[in-house]
Every structure is written in C-alpha cells, then in structure tokens.
Amino acid sequence: MARTPEPDEPQAGAADAARPAARKVTRHRGEGQWAMGHHTxxxxxxxxxxxxxxxxxxxxxxxxxxxxxxxxxxxxxxxxxxxxxxxxxxxxxxxxxxxxxxxxxxxxxxxxxxxxxxxxxxxxxxxxxxxxxxxxxxxxxxxxxxxxxxxxxxxxxxxxxxxxxxxxxxxxxxxxxxxxxDCPRVVIGSPVAGIAADEIIDGSWAIDEINRKYIGNPEYSNLPRKFKTAISGSPLLDVVHEINDIAFVGVVHPEHGPGFDLWVGGGLSTNPKLGVRLGAWVPLADVPDVWAGVIGIFRDYGYRRLRNRARLKFLVADWGPAKFRQVLQDEYLKRELTDGPGPEQPAGRWRDxxxxxxxxxxxxxxxxxxxxxxxxxxxxxxxxxxxxxxxxxxxxxxxxxxxxxxxxxxxxxxxxxxxxxxxxxxxxPSTFRRGTLACTGIEYCKLAIVDTKDRGRTLIEELERRLPEFDEPLSININGCPNACARIQTADIGLKGQLVTDENGQQVEGFQVHLGGSLGFENAAFGRKIRGLKVTSAELPDYVERLLTRYQADRQDDERFAQWALRATEEQLS
CATH class of the missing domain: 3.90.480.10 (Sulfite Reductase Hemoprotein;Domain 2)
Incomplete structure (x- = not known):
C-alpha cells in the first residue's frame, strides 16, 4: 500500500539535485509549484x-x-x-x-x-x-x-x-x-530534414540527442501535464510550431548564420493559446540544453493544482516572455541567450x-x-x-x-x-483529401461525442464530387470533442463535435463551426466562432459546399480562405 505523504514533503528522485532552491512562498501558494516549495x-x-x-x-x-x-x-x-x-x-x-x-x-x-x-x-x-x-x-x-x-x-x-x-x-x-x-511526448520534426533542397538547417541531431538524454529519464518523467516539442529547419514552417509547448524554428541570424528561433507556451484544447517568441537565437549544438531548461521550468514552476491549468501555456501567459527568458537564463542555463530574428513568411501554398x-x-x-x-x-x-x-x-x-x-x-x-x-x-490528391484531417473520434476514444474518421472520408468524397475544380489550399479539421486533438481552432474550417438539435427537434451528431484559423503566417490566428453556427453531420457536405461557393464568388485577388472568413459577414458564413 502506498504511504500517505506528509505536507510539503520533497519529491524524491534524481531531479532534486537539478532543481533550484525553493523560493519564499508568495501568491502562488496552492498552485503546487515545486520551485515554490510545494510538493504535497x-x-x-x-x-x-x-x-x-x-x-x-x-x-x-x-x-x-x-x-x-x-x-x-x-x-x-x-x-x-x-x-x-x-x-x-x-x-x-x-x-x-x-x-x-x-x-x-x-x-x-x-x-x-x-x-x-x-x-x-x-x-x-x-x-x-x-x-x-x-x-x-x-x-x-x-x-x-x-x-x-x-x-x-x-x-x-x-x-x-x-x-x-x-x-x-x-x-x-x-x-x-x-x-x-505527463511527460515529454514525441518530438515532431520536419519529415524531410536533412534532404530538402530549401532547408535552412537540419534539426535531426537535436531530436536524436533529446531522445538519447531525456526520454525515459526519471528527471523529466513527472511533469504537471504533457509537454509537446517541435523542431524544424524548414522554411515551409511544417511543424505547427505556434501550438507546441516549445518549438525551435529554423532562421538565419545575420551574424551567426543558421540556427533556431525559440518559441514557448503554445497549446490548444478548451483554452487555446499561440506560442510566443522569446527573441532568442539558438545554435543547433545548444538546442538540447535549452530544451532541458524550458522543460525544467515547466517541471519546477508549472501549476499542479488544477489539471485544466497545468499546461506550460498558462505559466507563460502569467509570466510573459521577458520573465520566462530571464528565469531560463538565470536559473537553468546560467548564461545569456543570443538575440535573434523571427522566421520569414513561407512561400509555399501547402506545407505538407x-x-x-x-x-x-x-x-x-x-x-x-x-x-x-x-x-x-x-x-x-x-x-x-x-x-x-x-x-x-x-x-x-x-x-x-x-x-x-x-x-x-x-x-x-x-x-x-x-x-x-x-x-x-x-x-x-484533391484539395479535400489533402487538407482534411480527423482525430480518432467516437470509434475508439472515451472522450469523443461524435464520429470523425468516417465523417471525414464521406465529406472528402462528397466535396470531390460536388466541387471537382476547387484547387485552393484549404484545411478542414474534424474533432470528436472539445479537446482539439485535430487542431480545430487553427483550421480554415474547424469542426468541433457535439450533439446538436436537428430540424425535427432531435439530438443528433453534429459540429460547432470555427472559421478562418491559420498557422505559419504573420497573422496566425484562431478561427472565429459565430454564435449558433452549428451543423448536423447530415448537413455537413451541404454546408461546406455552400461556404466554399460563397468564398469563390466573393474572394479578392489571391485572398486565402482564412482571410476571407475573418472578414465575411455572419450571413455569408451561415
């Protein structure tokens, strides 16, 4: 039988030696932050x-x-x-x-x-x-x-x-x-790292080194919640860096050459936040150490009281990027980071x-x-x-x-x-096959409310039949519940599964609609929600066809769907 811990008992393990000394308890009492002396x-x-x-x-x-x-x-x-x-x-x-x-x-x-x-x-x-x-x-x-x-x-x-x-x-x-x-999840990276003709820098070594040193290491296996990492040197910005806890984005420093721009605090779910730049340029050789410093801050200062506030994004939002960078430098790296530029706008129409x-x-x-x-x-x-x-x-x-x-x-x-x-x-593939993704859905997921995989396949087939000439880049993300595993807030058309009322007053499977989300652009944004904009699963092909037809009729020059959706009237989006 597991023993009952004593109040404020230190957490045993290899991580103790690496943690900063406990600070004087302030207004953060009750958040369960280890660095503040709270281990109960x-x-x-x-x-x-x-x-x-x-x-x-x-x-x-x-x-x-x-x-x-x-x-x-x-x-x-x-x-x-x-x-x-x-x-x-x-x-x-x-x-x-x-x-x-x-x-x-x-x-x-x-x-x-x-x-x-x-x-x-x-x-x-x-x-x-x-x-x-x-x-x-x-x-x-x-x-x-x-x-x-x-x-x-x-x-x-x-x-x-x-x-x-x-x-x-x-x-x-x-x-x-x-x-x-509640640990460091898979490190996502450019799938064409090391071979792409336009690559800024190959981050493969850093991904391998993080795995070798830190994955399965008890020093980092007890975090407040999951920790998501992205590393890519592709100019296409191909790893959705804005919605990871930490991201290293390939850039060229005017004095030091290729390296990575450091981002922290991104995440979706029911309280989405875009990651923020720390304004720091990181050479390839330093990526694993900087990664360890950021995850160390999360382990030690992350909120452990409420599960729905335990992601790094909440700490970053409370501290701000300047304080976060200062703590990273002073307490974990013991040195200053180099200031650097942000990523340039990608030229590609697709990034897949x-x-x-x-x-x-x-x-x-x-x-x-x-x-x-x-x-x-x-x-x-x-x-x-x-x-x-x-x-x-x-x-x-x-x-x-x-x-x-x-x-x-x-x-x-x-x-x-x-x-x-x-x-x-x-x-x-057609735009619709290429741009539609879906989470696991009710078929296997205990959190899901609606079907997603079959719904996505059916939608693709219907749109290919109805709009065979449509060839603009478009993302349609289908999620079975509010948790955003399919990144609904960042899609051109994001569909959040829920039960809705049909024309006969019956509760049926359907979706709340998010429109105009985008990542990888200077104006990266979450999609807009319009009060009452919901569709049943049966109505979905008709609705998306109607929406895309209106977009084609009203778009200006090379206006992307997301740009149009953010300026369109509620009537046009209905």
Missing amino acids: PLNSNEQFKKDDDGLNVRTRIETIYSKSGFRSIDPADLRGRMRWWGLYTQRRQGIDGGRTAILEPHELEDEYFMLRVRIDGGQLTVAQLRAIGEASEQYARGTADVTDRQNVQFHWVRIEDVPAIWEKLESVGLSTTEACG HVGVHPQNDGRFYVGFAPKVGRLNGKLIQQVADLAAEHGSGRVATTVEQKLIVLDVEQDRIDSLVAGLEALDLRVN
Whole structure:
C-alpha cells in the first residue's frame, strides 16, 4: 500500500539535485509549484505520480498484468501510469456520444487498449514501417492510424500482447516510451530534414540527442501535464510550431548564420493559446540544453493544482516572455541567450510535402495522402514493399497525417507514383483529401461525442464530387470533442463535435463551426466562432459546399480562405 505523504514533503528522485532552491512562498501558494516549495499532491493525478513514477509500470505490465489479464491491473496504473508507455483503454463499443460525459471511466472503457508508437521527427526506416504493419496485423486487428503528431496508433490491443508488441517494435529501434502521460511526448520534426533542397538547417541531431538524454529519464518523467516539442529547419514552417509547448524554428541570424528561433507556451484544447517568441537565437549544438531548461521550468514552476491549468501555456501567459527568458537564463542555463530574428513568411501554398519534390542530393521524395490518416497493417506493409522495390530505405510521417517516401531516383518516380495510386494513396490528391484531417473520434476514444474518421472520408468524397475544380489550399479539421486533438481552432474550417438539435427537434451528431484559423503566417490566428453556427453531420457536405461557393464568388485577388472568413459577414458564413 502506498504511504500517505506528509505536507510539503520533497519529491524524491534524481531531479532534486537539478532543481533550484525553493523560493519564499508568495501568491502562488496552492498552485503546487515545486520551485515554490510545494510538493504535497493537490489532486489524484499528482498523488499517483508521487506514489510511483509512471516509467516503473512497465515491469508490472511484463511480469503481472500481461500474465494475469486485464482485471489484474491496478486502477492507478490502468488509468494513469500506463500512459507513460503509450497505453490508453479504448472506448467500449456501442456507447453513444450522449453518454460520454455522464459515465464513469470504468463504464466507458473496454478491456482493450490504444497503443501509441512514437516516431520522433517522423523518421522511419522501411524495416520499422514493416514492423509497424506486422504488429498491426498480428495484435491490433489491422488498425493503424497516422496521427497529426507523426505517431502511429494501434487499437484493439490486449494487455497479454503488449510485451510481444514491444519486443517487435524495439527490435527495429522503435518505442512507445512516454508516448502519452505527463511527460515529454514525441518530438515532431520536419519529415524531410536533412534532404530538402530549401532547408535552412537540419534539426535531426537535436531530436536524436533529446531522445538519447531525456526520454525515459526519471528527471523529466513527472511533469504537471504533457509537454509537446517541435523542431524544424524548414522554411515551409511544417511543424505547427505556434501550438507546441516549445518549438525551435529554423532562421538565419545575420551574424551567426543558421540556427533556431525559440518559441514557448503554445497549446490548444478548451483554452487555446499561440506560442510566443522569446527573441532568442539558438545554435543547433545548444538546442538540447535549452530544451532541458524550458522543460525544467515547466517541471519546477508549472501549476499542479488544477489539471485544466497545468499546461506550460498558462505559466507563460502569467509570466510573459521577458520573465520566462530571464528565469531560463538565470536559473537553468546560467548564461545569456543570443538575440535573434523571427522566421520569414513561407512561400509555399501547402506545407505538407505531398507530391514529388527534389532533394538536395539529386534524388526526390514523394509525399502521398491517405484519407484522414486511416491506414491498416496490410497497407502499411505494401507501402514498405513499394519503397524498398524503388530503392528507398526510408519513409516519413507528417503532422498532416500524410506519409513520404524518401530518396527516390528520378527514373523510379513514375513507377512509385503508379504503385501508390493503385493503393488509393494519392500523390496528386484533391484539395479535400489533402487538407482534411480527423482525430480518432467516437470509434475508439472515451472522450469523443461524435464520429470523425468516417465523417471525414464521406465529406472528402462528397466535396470531390460536388466541387471537382476547387484547387485552393484549404484545411478542414474534424474533432470528436472539445479537446482539439485535430487542431480545430487553427483550421480554415474547424469542426468541433457535439450533439446538436436537428430540424425535427432531435439530438443528433453534429459540429460547432470555427472559421478562418491559420498557422505559419504573420497573422496566425484562431478561427472565429459565430454564435449558433452549428451543423448536423447530415448537413455537413451541404454546408461546406455552400461556404466554399460563397468564398469563390466573393474572394479578392489571391485572398486565402482564412482571410476571407475573418472578414465575411455572419450571413455569408451561415
């Protein structure tokens, strides 16, 4: 039995030596900030993390739970620590969205798991991709979804099979370590790092070094909430840097050359905030240390009392960028950071790397679009085979739920494209297939209220049929609940799942509509919400068709949809 901690008892562990001395308690009393001397857990999540580090649950999975079955799992492990190894229970089948908010966790969950495979920087060898496909077929009923954070997720995983899945994945260098939980999640990166002809700087070394030094390290495994990282040297700004806890964005310093602009405090969910620049230029060699400093601030000063205020974005908002930078320099880096420029406006119409593009070595990469990230184990293995047959040993995932085959010789491009297209993996997709992404939705997620994957596929097909000539860049992001895993606030058309009332007065699946969100531009912004603007799932194709037709009729010159949506009248957007 876990002992009851004493008031303000220090947290034991390797991190103690690295933390600044506790400061005099001020107005922050009650927020649970370790650096302020508050170590007493203020909620059940903080209690189970203090009782035992989430990383330690792996031994129990391997030696107890996988042998004794689902019902042997301790609840604090089942709904808490197992996330540190990429495991969430999935939604019990047949529970409608109206019951999501009223059922207890044990009533919502099935005796199966989602298992998330972390793919840092989106980089995979063909052998790794093939192993993912094999694990999907053998242990996950063929399921495999590419997420908008470059991961792959399995469903229908039995606890009895988890050790075998780990063995298969780890034999090729893959991992589920800290794929979920209050810890450093996957480090997203440019999927064409090191090969793109227009790249400012290759951040791959920093991603690898962060993984080597810090992922799975108990010093950083107990954070107030999740911690999301983005590192990219692409001028296309291809990693949604504005909505990560920390982001390193490729820039050229006028005196020091290529490096990274440092951003902190981005995040979405029900209280979205865009990240802010600290005005600091970071050379590649310093990225891991600066990353450790920022995550150290989050660990030590982050709010641990209320889960809905425990993300880094709230601390950054309260402190402001100047104070945050000063604390980073004074207490963690022990040196000044170099002032530097912000990123330039990207020139590309799309930032997803779909299509055929030249590499910096004379070869090419080929990006293709599944529908809303939905794949399966057999299809993944077919992609691995195609890549190998065309001389490629590498593939990559993107933050737009797309995939890329790297290192293709020019004379093999046509054959590879034909092979992908034959699998319905489009290298030259419609705007709607290219720009639509969706979260897991009610099919498997315990938080969801509506279906997303099937809804997204149906919407793509309808819009392709109704608006075949529409070719403007457009993002349609579909989320099954308010938590914004599909980045609804930053999409041209963001759809937040909820129950709505139809024309007959019945509650049905539908969406609240957000319009005009955008990232990667000087005027990055969240979409606007118009009071009462909701659509049922059945009405969705009609509504989007009507909206896009009005945009085409009223747009000015090269006006993007987001720009139009922010100036359009409520009547035009209805």
